[in-house]
């Protein structure tokens with residue numbers, strides 16, 4: 001029997017066209033489309049039961065970032081956890097992940113964020129430019145989770161959000177009832 005409903009806000013960030021919207025849509029709506037429509041921003045809600053606890057998840061699908069994109073305050077304030085997506089078919093997108101991660105950490109003024117690094121489009125292994133071990137290593141260096149997914153073939157899609165909930169809980173102090181949503185100081 002699930003316990004009380006806990007609200008968790010998760011932001012999905014990454015470079016353009018890596019499959020952020022496809023991942024979120026597969027998770028929320030159980031479908032995949034081949035056509036590409038650049039995202040401005042969309043928020044989705046889904047109730048997820050993880051380890052017997054029901055979470056009311058709000059997932060923010062964001063516009064693709066490049067190295068010059070500033071971190072929008074909306075993606076830092078009130079966010080409990082992050083999903084950072086690169087495509088296994090693009091080394092450039094992988095190289096952006098550390099940059100985006102560090103921008104969030106700087107913006108929030110924290111040393112660490114609850115985060116899952118996702119290597120998307122793993123069905124396109126013939127076009128692979130990023131080794132799994134490099135993804136794993138990056139996650140290890142940043143003390144976060146890592147997984148490869150295919151929104152197209154629905155591989156590991158639900159697992160991404162379970163890992164994110166796990167990372168959020170892992171970053172909650174034992175005597176703290178609720179994890180603090182990341183916030184920042186107004187100067």
Ligand SMILES: Nc1nc2c(ncn2[C@@H]2O[C@H](COP(=O)(O)OP(=O)(O)OP(=O)(O)O)[C@@H](O)[C@H]2O)c(=O)[nH]1
Pocket residue numbers: 014015016017018019020021022023033034035036037038039040062063064065120121122123124149150151152153
């Ligand atoms: N083969 C394959 N293609 C994918 C997968 N996920 C996404 N795509 C394709 O990649 C393209 C971009 O996907 P989107 O989900 O729109 O990417 P995005 O990261 O949300 O893009 P932005 O809105 O620009 O940030 C689309 O043509 C998708 O069909 C996948 O798992 N496998």
